[in-house]
Amino acid sequence: MRLLRPLASTVKQSRLLAVLALAIGGPLALPACALAGFITPESGGSPNANAIDSLYKIILYVAAVVFFAVVGVLVTAVYRFRAKKHPVALQIHGHTRLEMGLTLGAAGILVILAIVTFVKLPSILDAPNSRAGADQVLSASLTAPIPPSGDRLTICVTGRQFIWQYTYDLGPSRSADCNKSAYFSRLPYSYQEMYVPAGVTVDLLIQSRDVIHAWWVPALGGKVDAVPGYTTYTWFRADKVGAVYRGQCAQLCGRQHAFMTALVKVLTPGRWAQWIHSQQALIAAQNGQVAQLRQLLIRDGSLTSSGNF
Amino acid sequence: MGTTDYALRPVPQILVHEVRGQRTTKKWLDWVLTTDHKKIGIMYLVLTFVFFMLGGVEALMMRTQLSVPNNTLITGEHYNELLTLHGTTMVFLFVVPVMAGFGNYFVPLMIGARDMAFPRLNALSFWLLLAGGIVFYATLLWHPPEAGWWSYPPLSSRQYSPSGGQDAWIFLIHLTGISSLVGAINFYVTIVNMRAPGMTWGRIPLFIWSILIYAVLLIIALPVVAAAVTMLLTDRHFGTHWFDPTDHGSPVLWENLFWFFGHPEVYIMILPGFGMISEVLPVFSRKPIFGYKAIAASTIVIAFLSTLVWAHHLFTAPLPIVVLGFFMLSSFLIGIPTGVKIFNWTATLWRGSLVMTASLYFAIGFIVIFLIGGITGIFLAVFPVDWQLNDTYFVVAHFHYTLMGGAVFSIMAGTYYWYPKMTGRLCNERLGKLSFWVMFSGFNMTFFVQHALGLSGMPRRIYTYQPGMGWSTYNLISSIGSYILAAGTLMSVFNFLRSYKHGQIAGPDPWKANTLEWFTSSPPPDNNFDTIPRVRSVEPMRDIRREVERQTGVLQKTGGSEQFART
Structure with a gap:
């Protein structure tokens, strides 16, 4: 092991490096809230976001070790083996056992990360209360995660340039076209600001009416593309009453992509029911006014009876 | 005194005699009509550096817009145009063809050939690239495309992108695609058929391995994107509905086709850079490359795997979970x-005798930066984590660490390394090192904080943002960093321009390097070599130096750094 011999004399230096690594890596061990958004993703709004966050942190620790190990060797090499200090280079072409060992080591790290991911996956995919195992859930995004207790709220999220529309509580017709059911079943809807009851598992059906958008509220879990022609699904359960979560469209969708934002406001279930009723009443009142205006315009002659100008 | 005075010492060399063909009196016509791989290589390098500058200016404009919240300098429309121009320029008009430029110049020289296999086809490659660039940049006079370099439909469909800019983009993909395809076939044929006697597959330089694999990947990936953009074109103008969801088409089909090309493309851009690093490190470590076979084999394995990972760009798209799992593992x-x-690479440096040239600075900087880009790639490969990070600035940071840090730093290492061969003159080493430190710090300042931006929820491709989101400070740091990075890049560009006239004369082999391009004069004559030596190892020039030493008794040190000693 001629190649490794200098390592022995660098033990002191590597100890120094270890201290350095600890000094830099130490803050990684701080509580998530202090660093969320700096070296870890946002979380704390919903169990799936928290699960993603903890998975991310495991990878982060492994990554930090690999990074400091490689950079440590690199810096040591540059420091110790400059021509001035080390005039004669060692003429070797390789070291099969060392190479095999490190390759297997790298593979081993990745196997561990893969296992950790699949162990963590159900807590990210499955809505709470769900009895369905990960294998019964075909997809994170193609099949709706339904908690069997039935204690859930379904909201249809429809993306369009450049606003999100939310249609609440689709009930049994949940797989139908969101716009149609909103219209025919006179479901309440809102734009940009979504209101949800605290502690209730919310299923989201995500659709698009024009180009591809992506639904994303970081603290409430990962993002899901809204692709025209497809319905995708995700879920969250926000427990903190009064919390407001920000998000915005993550897929380039046109010139005002930057302004396609979303707000999720968490109310107590009671307040939420009140809000839904008032929203429904408001929509009905507005529809009534529009119908009146339409009749007026038809009588006036500026609209045909089919509603064209 | 610089580290390069040894170059002026008389060293016995096997030189070539200039053979000049019939020349026209007009020098520019000489360049237009040339089929000489070296001239074509130079034209490639100059043209792609021009596009690199243009893409850089576009990046600076975007960073300036983002430096403060609610900035109104650039509108959403122009920002989308800029990001499309920047991405497309850097990918199709800079990184891919700049590698072809280096390949053009150095493949024949490194394998001991007198030209490429198909010299006229080679010229066609270059002129098609220029045509692609002109078609694309001409849109500046009308409406540049604004659907991003992925151009996902329906945003890129006629309904949402009615301007001809999108069609110009399609035309660019076709022109540069044919250019690269023709070039790739040329590289493949040249490398397979025209190697010096004795240069078996186990003895070809690692840069040649990487260009060979680059060519194979281009041949695999380019037809797919050519088909995809043709389908987009017929969707836009001839009434088909491949990607039209209102008529049973699927935008996800485009995503799959595009990234089936797009991910091998990533390795097309970086593998030749890996090859350059594998040439530079052993020369300046005065030590053979560590694990030649492992590096060559890993190039092939990366190429194979790169065709099996495309859907990791689609982790948030409607795909079954089992597909996500497969693509995470691949x-x-x-x-x-x-x-x-x-x-x-690290082991090549270990126990070497490092001659700290600007080229080696860039090569080592490359390893550090690419390491970070590789590690963040693992984060993104874990699909549940990707659900948080996809389409955010974390991804922007990741691929700039691999492409800007990876490809550009290796290109810089390669340029400082080969500049003496191409021009006959040495660059200013001190300015080169200064440029490295400015670029390295500017680069990390620009892109490291972008990880934090993505983690704190900033999506990509937004042209402005509100104050109070926790993004303002990071964005300002990143924007300042981008100007430092630009300043560092300009230092090197200035260095290259100035050294062309004022650099020290390099001589045929200033670095005491290992490969055959150093066996001829700098710059090489039209015919490259008078005689082509028989190759007996992966380091033919070392063998030749040793042989000269044996015959003349003049010491040709190769294992130490004597010839680099400061006087």
């Missing part, structure tokens, strides 16, 4: 051969 797998390379 993306993990590609980390292993990449890790092998990083390990072998």
Whole structure:
């Protein structure tokens, strides 16, 4: 092991490096809230976001070790083996056992990360209360995660340039076209600001009416593309009453992509029911006014009876 | 005194005699009509550096817009145009063809050939690239495309992108695609058929391995994107509905086709850079490359795996979970051969005798930066984590660490290394090192904070943002960093321009390098070599130096750094 011999004399230096690594890596061990958004993703709004966050942190620790190990060797090499200090280079072409060992080591790290991911996956995919195992859930995004207790709220999220529309509580017709059911079943809807009851598992059906958008509220879990022609699904359960979560469209969708934002406001279930009723009443009142205006315009002659100008 | 005075000492060399063909009196016509691989290579390099500058200016404009919240400098429309121009320019008009430029110049020289296999086809490659660039940049006079370099439909469909800019983009993909395809076939044929006697597959330089694999990947990936953009074109103008969801078409089909091309493209852009690093490190470590076979094999394995990982760009798209799992594992797998390379490069430095030239600075900087880009790639490969990070600035940081840090730093290392061969003059080493430190710090300042931006929820491709989101400070740091990075890049560009007239004369082999391009004069004559030596190892020039030493008794030190000693 001629190649490794200098390592022995660098033990002191590597100890120094270890201290350095600890000094830099130490803050990684701080509580998530202090660093969320700096070296870890946002979380704390919903169990799936928290699960993603903890998975991310495991990878982060492994990554930090690999990074400091490689950079440590690199810096040591540059420091110790400059021509001035080390005039004669060692003429070797390789070291099969060392190479095999490190390759297997790298593979081993990745196997561990893969296992950790699949162990963590159900807590990210499955809505709470769900009895369905990960294998019964075909997809994170193609099949709706339904908690069997039935204690859930379904909201249809429809993306369009450049606003999100939310249609609440689709009930049994949940797989139908969101716009149609909103219209025919006179479901309440809102734009940009979504209101949800605290502690209730919310299923989201995500659709698009024009180009591809992506639904994303970081603290409430990962993002899901809204692709025209497809319905995708995700879920969250926000427990903190009064919390407001920000998000915005993550897929380039046109010139005002930057302004396609979303707000999720968490109310107590009671307040939420009140809000839904008032929203429904408001929509009905507005529809009534529009119908009146339409009749007026038809009588006036500026609209045909089919509603064209 | 610089580290390069040894170059002026008389050293016995086997030189070539200039053979000049019939020349026209007009010098510019000489360049237009040339089929000489070296001239074409130079034209490639100059043209792609011009596009690099243009793409850089576009990047600076975007960073300026983002430096403060609610900035009104650039509108959403122009910002989208800029990001499309920047991405498309850097990918199709800079990184891919700049590698072809280096390949053009150095493949024949490194394998001991007198030209490429098909010299006229080679010229066609270059002129098609220029045509693609002109078609694309001409849109500045009308409406540049604004659907991003992925151009996902329906946003890129006629309904949402009615301007001809999108069609110009399609035309650019076709023109540069044919250019690269023709070039790739040329590289493949040249490398397979025209190697010097004795240069078996186990003895070809690692840069040649990487260009060979680059060519194979281009041949695999380019037809797919050519088909995809043709389908987009017929969707836009001839009434088909491949990607039209209102008529049973699927935007996800485009996503799959595009990234089936797009991910091998990533390795098309970086593998030749890996090759350059594998040439530079052993020369300046005065030590053979550590694990030649492992590096060559890992290049092949990366290329193979790169065709099996495309859907990791689609983790948030409607795909079954089992598909996501497969693509997570395949993306993990590609980390292993990449890790092998990083390990072998580090081990090449270990116990070497490092001659700290600007080229080596860039090569070592490359390893550090690419290591970070590789590690963040593992984060993104874990699909549940990707659900948080996809389409955010974390991804922007990741691929700039691999492409800007990876490809550009290796290109810089390669340029400082080969500049004396191409021009006959040495660059200013001190300015080169200064440029490295400015670029390295500017680069990390620009892109490291972008990880934090993505983690704190900033999506990509937004042209402005509100104050109070926690993004303002990071964005300002990043924007300042981008100007430092630009300043560092300009230092090197200035260095290259100035050294062309004022650099020290380099001589045929200033670095005491290992490969055959150093066997001829600098710059090489039209015919490259008078005689082509028989190759007996992966380091033919070392063998030749040793042979000269044996015959003349003049010491041709190769294992130490004597010839680099300061006077």
